[in-house]
Amino acid sequence: MTEKNWPLWEVFIRARNGLHHAHVGSVHAVDAEMAIENARDVYTRRGEGVSIWVVPSAQIVANDPGDKESLFDPALDKIYRHPTFYEIPDGVGNI
Amino acid sequence: MYSQALDQRDESPRGVDDAARLARFDERVAAEDKIEPNDWMPAAYRKTLIRQISQHAHSEIIGMQPEGNWLTRAPSLRRKAVLLAKVQDEAGHGLYLYAAAETLGITREELVDQLLTGKAKYSSIFNYPTLTWADMGAIGWLVDGAAIMNQVPICRCSYGPYARAMVRICKEESFHQRQGFEIMLTLSRGTDEQKAMAQDALDRWWWPSLMMFGPHDASSVHGEQSMTWKIKRFSNDELRQKFVDATVPQADFLGLRVPDDELRYDAGSGHYVFGEPDWDEFAAVLRGEGPCNEQRMAHRRRAHDDGAWVREAAEAHAAKHKAAVA
Numbered sequence: 001m002t003e004k005n006w007p008l009w010e011v012f013i014r015a016r017n018g019l020h021h022a023h024v025g026s027v028h029a030v031d032a033e034m035a036i037e038n039a040r041d042v043y044t045r046r047g048e049g050v051s052i053w054v055v056p057s058a059q060i061v062a063n064d065p066g067d068k069e070s071l072f073d074p075a076l077d078k079i080y081r082h083p084t085f086y087e088i089p090d091g092v093g094n095i
Numbered sequence: 096m097y098s099q100a101l102d103q104r105d106e107s108p109r110g111v112d113d114a115a116r117l118a119r120f121d122e123r124v125a126a127e128d129k130i131e132p133n134d135w136m137p138a139a140y141r142k143t144l145i146r147q148i149s150q151h152a153h154s155e156i157i158g159m160q161p162e163g164n165w166l167t168r169a170p171s172l173r174r175k176a177v178l179l180a181k182v183q184d185e186a187g188h189g190l191y192l193y194a195a196a197e198t199l200g201i202t203r204e205e206l207v208d209q210l211l212t213g214k215a216k217y218s219s220i221f222n223y224p225t226l227t228w229a230d231m232g233a234i235g236w237l238v239d240g241a242a243i244m245n246q247v248p249i250c251r252c253s254y255g256p257y258a259r260a261m262v263r264i265c266k267e268e269s270f271h272q273r274q275g276f277e278i279m280l281t282l283s284r285g286t287d288e289q290k291a292m293a294q295d296a297l298d299r300w301w302w303p304s305l306m307m308f309g310p311h312d313a314s315s316v317h318g319e320q321s322m323t324w325k326i327k328r329f330s331n332d333e334l335r336q337k338f339v340d341a342t343v344p345q346a347d348f349l350g351l352r353v354p355d356d357e358l359r360y361d362a363g364s365g366h367y368v369f370g371e372p373d374w375d376e377f378a379a380v381l382r383g384e385g386p387c388n389e390q391r392m393a394h395r396r397r398a399h400d401d402g403a404w405v406r407e408a409a410e411a412h413a414a415k416h417k418a419a420v421a
Contacts, residue, residue: 030413
């Protein structure tokens with residue numbers, strides 16, 4: 001194979017106005033313009049979106065999956081951060 | 096995240112912790128945890144997934160040909176628009192799946208190369224010709240119906256990117272199957288000639304559709320390990336039975352006859368009993384001796400070569416603009 005690999009782009013789509021962009025997949029493209037066009041053809045054939053972001057995959061920084069426990073476990077035992085932790089007597093009404 | 100750039104975590108030297116990592120992996124899979132690209136996974140799991148996902152992607156791409164054959168001859172503008180949308184979907188499905196396979200550390204170019212050189216396989220069903228318009232109906236109804244049977248359980252596959260691609264594909268396949276059934280319904284309620292055309296298509300596509308589920312469980316090479324890894328959820332024979340049970344009543348509704356003399360409903364088990372597909376034919380098609388194997392590959396290679404100048408022009412355009420900005 002003589003052809004060189006085209007850069008990979010991650011595709012984020014806003015489904016409707018008012019919603020955030022969410023990751024939907026990826027496309028290969030030589031430049032940003034083609035990445036948008038390809039993302040439009042591949043990921044919005046049924047009205048799935050009103051806005052597309054593309055980001056070069058190489059630009060995304062992710063945490064090491066091996067650090068999952070040290071990063072996220074400390075939040076697990078802090079249930080007092082959730083409103084359901086607190087008991088409010090019935091008579092108080094909505095709070 | 097689909098990025099292949101992030102996917103190089105298990106290159107550490109093999110050693111004592113391999114057994115521990117394997118045990119941890121098996122536990123996670125057993126607990127229905129999803130495995131993501133950056134997670135450690137056994138080399139054989141990675142290899143199996145690359146093989147399966149890429150075969151699946153190639154099938155979508157080659158699968159555009161039998162239907163593309165009828166695009167210019169669809170009987171109405173509505174039918175043409177629908178068929179065009181379906182063929183575009185197949186291209187989209189191929190791309191979702193290539194992207195999922197790439198998260199496992201193989202490049203798109205390698206994948207395409209494996210298809211073009213014949214190293215990788217695609218579904219045997221696409222090596223049968225589409226002789227009449229009714230074949231567009233039979234393919235949607237039977238071939239996409241069988242594909243849905245196969246694919247819905249893969250939405251729960253242990254490998255996250257494959258499962259997510261499958262969710263998207265299954266939603267779209269449902270349109271494919273229904274438009275196929277609608278064609279069959281229209282033909283079967285039409286003139287005698289139209290009805291005969293529908294019956295002929297069913298006669299030709301029934302057995303190849305049953306073969307899509309692969310060999311019997313007893314002779315399936317990859318079956319058991321894929322079940323343990325939760326890549327596969329049901330065996331080939333289970334899925335084939337589900338397909339027959341779902342499809343025979345639909346054929347009855349169409350007033351068409353399933354071409355199987357041994358077919359009967361067994362009230363005791365609640366299942367249909369059916370005959371054996373011609374496994375010699377299945378093996379021959381897999382060996383490349385089906386009616387259209389050569390044609391399909393020749394067409395794909397030609398399309399790839401014919402598109403070379405477009406790819407070169409795109410690269411040159413991007414390089415020029417990059418230089419202008421710099």
